[in-house]
Amino acid sequence: MTTQTDILLIGGGIMSATLGTMLKQLDPSLSITMLEQQAVVASESSDGWNNAGTGHAGYCELNYTPMAANGEVSIQRALSINAAFEESLQFWASLVEQGALQPPASFINPTPHASFVWGEQDVAFLKKRHQALSAHHLFADMEYSEDQATLQQWMPLVMQGRNSKLPLAATRVAYGSDVDFGALTRQLVSHLQQQVGFSLHTQHQVTALKQVGKQHWQVKAKDSSSGKTRTLEAGFVFLGAGGAALPLLQKSGIKEAKGYGGFPVSGQWLVCHNPEVIRQHSAKVYGKAPLGAPPMSVPHLDTRIIAGKPALLFGPFAGFTTRFLKQGSLLDLIKSVKPGNLASMLGAGRHNIDLTRYLIGEVFQTHAQRVQALQHFYPQAQAGEWSLLNAGQRVQIIKSCPQSGGKLEFGTEIVSAADGSLAALLGASPGASTSVNAMIEVLKRCFATQLQSPEWQARMKTMIGSYGSSLIDDADLLRRIRQHTLSTLKLG
Numbered sequence: 001m002t003t004q005t006d007i008l009l010i011g012g013g014i015m016s017a018t019l020g021t022m023l024k025q026l027d028p029s030l031s032i033t034m035l036e037q038q039a040v041v042a043s044e045s046s047d048g049w050n051n052a053g054t055g056h057a058g059y060c061e062l063n064y065t066p067m068a069a070n071g072e073v074s075i076q077r078a079l080s081i082n083a084a085f086e087e088s089l090q091f092w093a094s095l096v097e098q099g100a101l102q103p104p105a106s107f108i109n110p111t112p113h114a115s116f117v118w119g120e121q122d123v124a125f126l127k128k129r130h131q132a133l134s135a136h137h138l139f140a141d142m143e144y145s146e147d148q149a150t151l152q153q154w155m156p157l158v159m160q161g162r163n164s165k166l167p168l169a170a171t172r173v174a175y176g177s178d179v180d181f182g183a184l185t186r187q188l189v190s191h192l193q194q195q196v197g198f199s200l201h202t203q204h205q206v207t208a209l210k211q212v213g214k215q216h217w218q219v220k221a222k223d224s225s226s227g228k229t230r231t232l233e234a235g236f237v238f239l240g241a242g243g244a245a246l247p248l249l250q251k252s253g254i255k256e257a258k259g260y261g262g263f264p265v266s267g268q269w270l271v272c273h274n275p276e277v278i279r280q281h282s283a284k285v286y287g288k289a290p291l292g293a294p295p296m297s298v299p300h301l302d303t304r305i306i307a308g309k310p311a312l313l314f315g316p317f318a319g320f321t322t323r324f325l326k327q328g329s330l331l332d333l334i335k336s337v338k339p340g341n342l343a344s345m346l347g348a349g350r351h352n353i354d355l356t357r358y359l360i361g362e363v364f365q366t367h368a369q370r371v372q373a374l375q376h377f378y379p380q381a382q383a384g385e386w387s388l389l390n391a392g393q394r395v396q397i398i399k400s401c402p403q404s405g406g407k408l409e410f411g412t413e414i415v416s417a418a419d420g421s422l423a424a425l426l427g428a429s430p431g432a433s434t435s436v437n438a439m440i441e442v443l444k445r446c447f448a449t450q451l452q453s454p455e456w457q458a459r460m461k462t463m464i465g466s467y468g469s470s471l472i473d474d475a476d477l478l479r480r481i482r483q484h485t486l487s488t489l490k491l492g
Contacts, residue, residue: 008234011241012036042185050392055177056433059113084437113176239424243324259400267391347405
């Protein structure tokens, strides 16, 4: 028996949940089916323990503002990420106001975002970064200080026992946020399940994916609990399956997938078990990544609220793996090498030998070495109060490059079929934080005609007040929007 559905979402993470929710808001008559490989949604990258939980807005992430060749700090990526996160906040706020999401504290909490550096060179960089960012209205509220009393107030644990003779500096945005993307995803899916025409099938692994007609797809998925195979036909397919999105994209056979490969990176956190220490820290404090480290390895000491409980994490510590999912297969990387991406994979491999060596070195770190890295942020950290937790997998994008054959990219990218019948999300950070912006891009590419209709335009403006306008260019709009979202989401 074949089930017909308008929309098929493969993967039960934040991306699929966001796209499904947006489509139901735009057209309640759509039939939507979601397939999830695990027993519950948001089990992989979206789970609260599998990501940093940072509402990525460019406030504290120093890798979003690199130093340009002319010695100036480049802020364009930080601006675009900040504006994209504002879209997420607007969407979540509108769902809270509708009652589609639970009270904000169940998935997002105010947590100041701080960048912290030491040493003359890094202090000079941070000061220049602050000057460049704070001159723009998106970052006008960013504070900068080299005063140790102020830093003590902002981040008490970080300053305890620190050598006061060393130059120190920090920036802070007080209305940063910690997001439990697992809780948010499960709330979005729960709301979808209350809508007519939505169905969720967990423990279903896609075994076949092929286009059977113009803008029409047939998908087979095996139910691991019963052993039976389910066949579905859909007019549109979205591959939002985290690390599994690349293999699924390859199964689709669309020409746009040619040349894409993946480089899997694992992550680990040090988790504090002393409630008194946890109580003393209330911020996300980001530093600079070690030389040669991937951007996802920027060290940070994080306040987290996961499933309503406070936690304190440090990391992430990167590692090398061949799995594309935390619960994936060791053969994932090997199986992903195809004739169409072999040149890309080899080219990226040749140009990232130092990165591979770094990641392997991370794998073999001892607990003492990891605690030593923690003590750069929290000098009085005690090894016995922290333990290691495995975080989620991230599959970084490899794509064709005329100069080198292939290049490794750190970020998020949408790959879509020319006819708009299929789209996939690849990559990692800023990922979940900019899920709304990413799904707007899917709508623009794959639902262009519908999106131009007066009905969809009006509904988009209801969901996202700034839709169709630029928060980067319009300071007055940004002020109005931000005031509303911070108030609605209790982040002010």
